[in-house]
Structure formats: structure tokens, C-alpha cells
Amino acid sequence: MPPRPLRLASRRWRRPRGPLGGGATGRVGSGLTASVPVAPAAPLAAIDCGTNSIRLLVAQPVVGADGTAGPSRTLSRLMRITRLGQGVDGGGRLAPEAIERTIAVLREYRAEMDRLGVPEGRVRITATSAARDAANRDELLGPAEAVVGARPELLTGDEEGRLSYLGATAELDPADGPFLVVDLGGGSTEFAVGGPDGFAVARSVDIGCVRMTERYFTADPPAPEELHAAITVSTEHINDVVREVPLVLAAKQVIGLAGTVSTVAAVELGLAAYDRDAVHHFTLTRAAVEDVFRTLATESRADRIHNPGLEDARADVIVGGCCVLVAVFRVLGLDELLVSESDILDGLVASQIGDASGPARPGEASGA
Template sequence: MPARPLRVAPGRRRRSGGALGGRAPRPGYCGGAVKGGATSGPVAVVDCGTNTTRLLITGGSEPAADRRSEITRLGRGVDATGRLDPSAVERTLECLIQYRRAIDDHNPTAVRFVATSAARDAANRSDFLQPAESILGAAPEVLSGREEAEAAFLGAISELDPAEGPYLVVDIGGGSTELAYGERDCTDALSLDIGSVRLTEKYIHHDPPQPEELAACLSVTELHLDDAVRAIPALGGPCRLVGVAGTITTVAAVELGLATYDRDRVHHFRLSKEAAEDVFRTLATETLADRVHNPGLHPGRADVIVAGVCILVRIMRYFDFEECLVSESDLLDGLALGLLEA
């Protein structure tokens, strides 16, 4: 579909080209929206995804009081076993202990704790959710794929002009990819069982990946997109692509050549299709030992980034997008807005 100009400042270019768990939250915290009107103080949101565990503490102003992200790989092996690995649970709980300390330092009026794809898929998710609730003092919520997509949409378009839509917000996670469509509000959303960790574990077994492994990731993504268009016909019409989450922000950071990650430079960077393809070719043809040296690529993401970029470039090819507006505002920001505006 033809791209139209976006009313955002272009970034600089480096090169052309329902709650679970039985225990009550600790005093002073509540999960979900604040009742009785908008909260007057900061709020905290914790998101436990397949690959990363993240924290946002904000009062609605920029910069946020505290924003953290740690690669804990909670979803390692879940696609194959249907269960959370004990070592992955332990890593993530250790991260949450640090997050709880940060939360206590800011004394928010509300805390919302969510888990996504890995927890949705794992039969033993209570092995993680119960101790996590004890640590955070907030009842966990396992978001549905649609809820995850809607929250990502709310965060991503919070600084965009609805008149410049409609928008397709794409959130490429470790275990799933969410698509959300709309202008001011999300009118259609769905979750696809493709993500950087899931596809890596399922299809990429050589270093560097072999051509047939890359082809498998691209083909599987295409099949899921076929299903998405059947479910949401509007995806086949004109819209603007907005990309959120670690895979897409990493591609932008690599394209920018950021030796030190700079959220302000990544936020609302216009990633061209040509640049995305260029980063894909570079990362996919390197060994892991070489790949980790790319400026902008977190070493903990290097082993799964190729599969994630397969998803991104296939989406851009499939819908003929010429660029992707990269947004650092995502699921966390959308959930925080929900608390602040409740």
C-alpha cells in the first residue's frame, strides 16, 4: 500500500539504504484500574513477557520516573514443552525482587502486574504467578492476546494524530505478535502465535541460520498473516505501520548505529523498508559471535533477533509498507494510561 507522509520528526539515519492466584495484594497496592476516578499519584506497571520483564513507573509525564527492561527469557522452551522452565522462573522472580524495591521507592498509588504469551501457554503458570504475586503485592493478570494488542495500540498512538490514521500497530514479542488496527481507538485486534523466541526455538538450529531456516520463518509468518487478513479485512486497505517492542526498536537502534541505547533517538524513528531489509541481511548472515558486536543490539537478544526480524520484514513485504514508524511507547504505556485515566 502506498505510504503517506507522517507528521512526526524524522530520526537521523546512520546509513542510506483475569487475575490469577489466591493471595490478596499487599496493603497499599491494587491491581487493575483505580476506582473512583483518575489517580492523583504515580502508577506502576510490570509486564512479564516471553523474552523480557519490564517495569514502568509514571505519573503520566515525560520522562517516566522509572523505566526498566531485563531479558529474563521466561518463555524459554514453552512452545515445545508447554511448561515454564524452573530456571527461567527463578531468573524472572529475581528480576521482580529488584522491581519491587524500585516500586517501593516511588510509592505508587496503583500497581498493575501482567503476563503475556509465555504465561498464556504454560500449563504450570501458577508456579510463576503465585510467587510473583507475593513479591510484587499485586494480583497477576494473564492478558489475552486481544487485550495485549489493544494496550499496545493505546500506548503507541498516544502521541500520534488520529487524523493521520488508520494505524496498524505491530508488537513483535518473544512468543507472539499482536496486530491492532484503528484510528483514535483500536477497532480490531488479534494475536498471532509467532515471536522471536518461538520461531528461533522451532526453526533456527544453525549458526548462522541456514537459508531454509530463514525461509521457514518467513513462510510461517506469511501463513499467519493470511489468517489475520481473513479475520480483519481492513488490514488489506491503506494504513500506517507503527512498530513497538524489542525486535523493532532493536532494528532501529542497529540502523542508527547506537553504541549506547538512546530511547529519544529510537522513538518515532522512521525505519524504511530498505533499511529493515539491510539490517535483516546483516544479522541473518552473521554468526552469533559476530552478531553481538552490532551497535544497538543487546547481547541478550542476539540469539533470537534474526527470527524477530523475519517477522518484521515479512509484514512489511506482505502489506507493501515502505516505512515503519518505531514507537518506544507500547503495552506498558497503554496499561499505565489506563490506570491514570480510569
């Protein structure tokens, strides 16, 4: 399907509207029977140090009378954009100011965990693409351990994909699978696919909103040739994934994760403020993705920030992320994908308690 001509009208003049197709959120039930609760266990926490944002989930496992774990209850879910991956694609090192921003947020998260009573040994913290690529990663990992009380785990891309798959699919009905989970981050994108018995394989490629922006964009708004270059490179990487893992084409349902996907959904919905319930399990169509992309790509950053649903701190990298997302839809021939706000954090929580029955329940979080 050839791309439509660029449209110059800003989406900020549109009135907020509901999900496409008239549904409220298109949620999918888990089909699981919850255990009869006896008493909540001690809370636990997961922190993901990504290329663009640092996120925290504090959850309280609920244990049933039979000793099995039910879906965890969310106590806090926070996100801060620190741009940890600033300059890593070009220089191969974490910038001192980016490390400082990240450590400052980790101090905030440590205080939140203390407030909620997360005990020692109940925290799992991971570092992903930016830390993987940086020669000076220990300048982050050491101070982070001192603040949080746990050594950050440097995940491979495939490990990151597996955890994202676990978090994104735990509350879905297996009968709707097999699933393909696309985790579009700041420095990399993970493609994790399942089979009849759950997770099967994951592949990570170095395309993300920060990486595409820093590598290809110099003009504001990006020049057509810059957009073309970012989409072309993204397309080549995704084609490599398809060749290596043909199973991705067999997925019955595709789930999209992370900031770019959630932001495109929020802009399409016209959300004046972030609403997890509206974004989670919203069906994002190809037409909507192409439309939002054309709008944001033709606006300067100063104009782009007026679009409802777009955070100011994400405005400079969202077009780079859209280039990757557009390529995902085009290469895989997708008509739609399911947006999920359950992701690697939920997978990290589940991995700590062996709870694959469901991610932390949405709608009970503080923060966004």
C-alpha cells in the first residue's frame, strides 16, 4: 500500500474522541480464575532503565488459600524520561548528565519503594539498549546499585523480548494466539513471538525512537529524505527479523509496547492527559498510524507539542519512533495491533514470584 501524501493540518485542532471502531478499550479477558486470597505477600518492585525513560512498578502479590499466586495488585507505576541513551548511538558512551538524570530518578524511586515497604531482596532492576551499547556502562551500574540496593541486570535484547512477552501476554486468552509482541523502545525494538506452549523466540534490532532521531534527523521538522532514510533502515532490519524468524508472520495477534506506541494511541484518542485505561488494549489501526505519523512529521517541535496525547519530553523523538512503527506495519502487512501498557515491568514482577497468571492489575497505579 503506497503512503498517502503528507497532510499539513495539525491534529491539535481535533476534538478528543473515543477509540476507533466505537469500542471503549477493546480489553481482552484473561479467562483465568483468581485464587481465594489469604493475605498479601510483601510488595516487590521492578525498574527498567531504558534508553529514553526509566520506569518503576511496585506490586503486591496475592496468595490464594491453596498457596498459588494470583494477579498482583499495583501499588505504584511511575515513568520519568531521562534520555539515558543521549549520544550513545554516535559516541558509544553514556553522557555524564544523562547518568546524573537517571540516578536522580532512581533516588526518587528508592524513596517510593521505601514508602511502600519494599524489603531488601525484592527489587529487580534491568538496563537495556543504551547500557548494552555504552563502553562506560559501569559508571551507571555502580551508582545505580548503591541507590537502589540491587545490581542492575544488563539484559540481552533477546532476554528483554522474552520478559516483555511475558508481561504483555499474561492477561490475554491463549486461544487468541499465537502472539507477536513488538517492544519499540528508544534504542532497540524487540520482536518476541509465541507458539502453542507460550513464548518461543525473540529477536532484537537496533532501531528505536532515540537512535533514529539522533542518527538521521537534523532538520526541524525532519526533511523528506531524512524520513525516508529512517523508514528504509527500519524496513531492512525488520525484513532481517522476518527472514530469521518466519514465525513472526504466523501470529494471529500483534501487541505493541512502549512509549512510541502508547503515544501514537494517545494522540489518535486526543487525550488531554494520560489515561492508562483508555490506552491499554486500544486497537491501533494502520490508517491511524500513518495519519498520526504524517501529522507529527510535518510539524516543527514547537507546533508538535500542542497535539493532545504527546508529552513535551517525547516531542523531539516521537517522529523517529513513528518511522519504526510505520515500517513495522508495512513490512508485516498489519491492519492493526493491540496496544498494551503491560510490558517488561510486569514480566519482571511475574518472574520474581513465578506468577504467569497475570500482570499487575491496571487502574490502581499512582503516577503515569
